[in-house]
Amino acid sequence: MAFVNLQNVTYQYPLTKTPALQNINLQINEGEFVAIVGPNGAGKSTLCYALAGFVPHFFKGEISGTIEVADKESSKSTLDEWVLNVGLAFQNPFNQISGAKYTVFEEIAFGLENIGVPREEMKSRVEDAMALTGIRDLADRSPYSLSGGQQQRVALTSILVMQPRLLVLDEPTSQMDPIGTREVFGTIRKMAEDGMTVVLVEHKMEWIAQFADRVVALKDGSVLLEGKPNEVLTSTLLAENGFGISRYTSTAREGKKQGLWKKENLPVTLDEAVEGFKHNA
Amino acid sequence: MHERLSFHIKRDSLIHRLNPLTKLALVLALVVVAFTAPWYWTPHILLLLAIIPLSMLGRVFPEFFKTATRLILPAATFLFLMQAFFQPIGEDVIFKFYFLDITQESLMFAFRNAMRVFVMVSTFTLFLLTTHPSELMSDLTRRGLPGQFAYVIISTLQILPQMQAKAQTIIAAQRSRGLDTESTFLKRAGSVLPLVGPLVFGSLVEVEERAIAIEARGFTSKHAKTSLHEIPDLASDKFIRWVLLALVILSIAANLWLS
Known part of the structure; x- marks a missing residue:
């Protein structure tokens, strides 16, 4: 059976009239890197919260269907047990800083202190995690003195250090520069290859095409499309439903109308676009 | 912009190396003694012979002096004046200002009370200067907070x-x-x-x-928490705490005995 298994999940936040998630069915294998795309209000963050146990344990509200990760069912588990398997990092880095720690090193160790990891093991795990995300030089800085992009790296590291089996990331690179984004995506990709399952919400289509194994497109709380990145991201359905589209895809689509793009498939990344237009010449 | 709200000054000294609980006990003991000891000059002596030397031992005297005077002097002065003028004790009027009069007794009374407040706030300042807040909290958490x-x-x-x-x-x-x-x-x-x-x-x-x-990040985890930093609690710390406790008891006993 799949490592992550969502069956007919429908969820409604308290005091709202329409469900945020409607009849979601999703299976993800261990070590798979799945990207989630969708316009604002499509339910991407809610899906992240559902995977991480915060829906319904933290937000309450009405839920039906089953959410299973690593053969455990969310509704039969408690949040403090659930977070041992599933790590969550989200967009706003400032609010992810615990506020209880004075240095980045202590900040990253915070989660390990909470779950009772012995001191020596804690130190080496924090060192390793910081090396992985390239923030070793920040170890003694105050987390509040960092830039947004650096704080996002700290937030990501604080979750990675807990070694979750499923890593849920809700736009973890929104405040990073392109070089930082590439590095972080590379790190996440490597974690997935080492067996960590990754679910990532992201707007940067070019990155998804390069790094993800599969893409799930959400619209109004339901799954609109699902499949290989290049198939999903170049689908006309996405353009018609208000999704963000890679500029290379739009260019090639326009080129196709004008007879300038002769390949069957549309590109998502710059390299694919260059390749395709060369093919014509 | 301030990075954090803390008085702590990172230095290496005997006081810095004390266990945070020992320092907290020191603060409480000095305050209790200053308020309960029946001898008039106790708070003054504590300030001169305990708190100021301790701040030197902690190698924070300049900061201690600056913070203490800025923080307490205005409040202690105000308290002193109010009590000197409005405390209706004593016969021997030294100074008269319309209907307000200062007697020798009220002056002495006000001086001691101002001094007590001075002791209270200055020991606490010394504590904050030499103790990192996260060290204090992880030590107290380990002890069951x-x-x-x-x-x-x-x-x-x-x-x-x-x-x-x-x-x-x-x-x-x-x-x-x-x-x-x-x-x-x-x-x-x-x-x-x-x-x-x-x-x-x-x-x-x-x-x-x-x-x-x-x-x-597992904040509500039911596991026993661990701590990144080891905070030493030596035999000498325990000894100091016992001595302080004895002093507090003696001071309270003397207060009850002599009054």
Whole structure:
């Protein structure tokens, strides 16, 4: 059976009239890197919260269907047990800083202190995690003195250090520069290859095409499309439903109308676009 | 912008190396003794022969002196004047100002009370200067203080300066849209309102996100917590705490005995 298994999940936040998630069915294998795309209000963050146990344990509200990760069912588990398997990092880095720690090193160790990891093991795990995300030089800085992009790296590291089996990331690179984004995506990709399952919400289509194994497109709380990145991201359905589209895809689509793009498939990344237009010449 | 709200000065000294609980015990003991010892000069002697030497031993005397005078002198002076004028004791009037008179007794009384307050605040200052707040909290947590309580204290210390900075940002943003913050008092008072909304509601939203973030890092885990830093608690620490306890008991006993 799949490592992550969502069956007919429908969820409604308290005091709202329409469900945020409607009849979601999703299976993800261990070590798979799945990207989630969708316009604002499509339910991407809610899906992240559902995977991480915060829906319904933290937000309450009405839920039906089953959410299973690593053969455990969310509704039969408690949040403090659930977070041992599933790590969550989200967009706003400032609010992810615990506020209880004075240095980045202590900040990253915070989660390990909470779950009772012995001191020596804690130190080496924090060192390793910081090396992985390239923030070793920040170890003694105050987390509040960092830039947004650096704080996002700290937030990501604080979750990675807990070694979750499923890593849920809700736009973890929104405040990073392109070089930082590439590095972080590379790190996440490597974690997935080492067996960590990754679910990532992201707007940067070019990155998804390069790094993800599969893409799930959400619209109004339901799954609109699902499949290989290049198939999903170049689908006309996405353009018609208000999704963000890679500029290379739009260019090639326009080129196709004008007879300038002769390949069957549309590109998502710059390299694919260059390749395709060369093919014509 | 302040990075954090803390008096702590990182230095290596005998006082810095004491266990935080020992230092806390020292503060409490000095305060209790200053208030309960029946001898008139106790607080003065404590200040001169205990607190000031301790601040030198802790290698923070300049900072201690600066903070202590700035923090306490105005309050202690005010207290002194109020008590000197309004304490209706004694016969021997030294000084008269309309209906207010100062007697020798009220002067002595006011001097001692001002000194007691001085001892209280200055020992606490010394404690804050030589103790890192997170060290104190992890030591107390290890001794059974609930983690949530420690978290509230530390995060408040850290988040207040952040909120201050955010208030500045909001004011700047409002001013750039024409909010008047520099004219008459009434207008300025009115201009506080548009600040309160974003600051308060923004903070409420933040609290929810922060709760999720720390929950995701096992904050409510039922495992026994561990601590990154080892905080030494030596035999000498325990000895000092016993001595302090004995002093407190003696002082209270003397107070009851002699009064």
